[in-house]
Amino acid sequence: MHHATDNRPAVLLAMGPGIAERLFADRHRDRLATLARTDPRLIAHDLAxxxxxxxxxxxxxxxxxxxxxxxxxxAEILDRAPRLRAVVHAAGSVKHHITDACWERGIAVTSAAAANALPVAEYTLAAILFAGKHVLRSAQRYEKLRTDYDWRRELAGAGNYRRTVGIVGASRIGRRVIELLRPFDVDVLLYDPYVSAAEAAGLGVVPAELDELCGRSGIVTVHAPQLPATRHMLDARRLALMPDGTTVINTARGSLIDETALLAELVSGRLHAVLDVTDPEVPPADSPLYTLPNVLLTPHIAGSLGNELHRLTDLSLDELERFAAGLPFADPVHSAALNHSA
Incomplete structure (x- = not known):
């Protein structure tokens, strides 16, 4: 029974159709009901x-x-929300809905980017380890030959012992990949213009310029944000620097790689790729990416899906609880940081 002095925040759920149903299990709705004086069944699909x-x-x-x-x-929508003080975003990037008008009004923003980074890094770790063992190629050869072929000779250059992995971008995801790689005997190079030599040493990686990283790595994985400055950062010239047989992994954004140049390297068989994102996001129906034997193509599944959405919800409800208690967000989004983050 709530009395008239109920000072819990009023919360409005705002997201695309069908998303709240996946985001909220019964336990989340129950928790929201205790934290907020809100109808948790009301979902705003279009505030405009x-x-x-x-x-x-x-x-x-x-x-x-x-x-x-x-x-x-x-600004027009915010004018209709005179009491709004905070936005809790139960996903990664806030760039598509947080505007300058939000910052001008001093609205506090938090996101679940830290939680969404975890499954992307897990996918990347699996891709790195499988690429090093040449799993995709071995599975295809086995299916074709259906006998005990001479795989030991074919895979003489494979394996993950002292393999060099190049990480492009010390984003949340890039840093999580670095953490996950610690137990393994791989050498990690990092390209990130914002990371100092001292910070790289603290992360346990070797800093490198992008050209050097491309030239030395057997696996290159991209974790930079999508910005004008990062468009096609892996272009024809840098792809050509990669040793024969290098695997390129992209779980970031398709635009970071010049896909025309990458396709040429993949069709020739010189490079391999694990692509969870492409440019355009769904390749045309006749794209070789679907059928090339040296490409593992997935439909943007690395981020949170299925039960992983509940991690986003749990983290976001933690932040809402902090707000309701008058505490600052544990993981606030700062407007200045958005210029060089996802």
Whole structure:
């Protein structure tokens, strides 16, 4: 029984259709009900064309709880949310819905980017270890030959002992990949213009310029943000620097690699690739990426999916609990940092 002095925040859920159903299990709805004075069944899919119920909830909202497909928070929409003080984003990047108008109004923002980084790094670790063992090629050869072929000779150059892995970008995901690689006997090179030599030493990696990293690594994995400066950072020239048989892993954004140049290297068989993202995001139906034997192509599955969405929800509800208790967010998003992060 809640009395008139209920000072819990009013929270409005704002995200694309079908997402809240995957994000919230019953236990999450129960927890939200204890943290907020809100109807957890009301979900705003489009704040720009608000229903009367959504408009009323927006006018009262202290916090927006957002996820994928949230409406961009323009000045016009914020004018209809005079009490709004915070946005809790239960996903990674906030760039598609947090606008300058949010920062101008002093709205506090937090995201679950730290949680979403974990499954991407796990996928990357699996890709690195499988690439080093030439698992994809071995499976295909076995399927074709269906006998005890001379794989020991064919795989003489394979293996993960002292293999050099090049990491492009010490983002949250890049740093998590570095952590996950610690138990293994691999040598890690890092290219990141924002990381000092001392910081690289602290991470246990060797700093390298991008050309040097491409020339020395047997596996190159990309974890840089999508920015004008990072478009096609792996271009034809840098791909050509990679030794024969190098595997390129991309779980970041397709635009970071010049896909035309990469396709030429893959069709020739010189390089291998594990691609969870492409440019465009779904390759055309006739793209060789679907059928090349030296490519593992997945449909952008590295990030949170299935039960992993609940990690995002748990983390976001932790932040909401902090807000309700008058505490600052544990993992705030700062406007200045968005210029060189995802």
């Amino acid at each position: 064309a608000a229903t009367p119920a959504v408009a009323a909830a927006l006018a009262e909202a202290d916090v927006l709880f957002t996820c994928w497909g949230a409406t961009p928070l323009t």
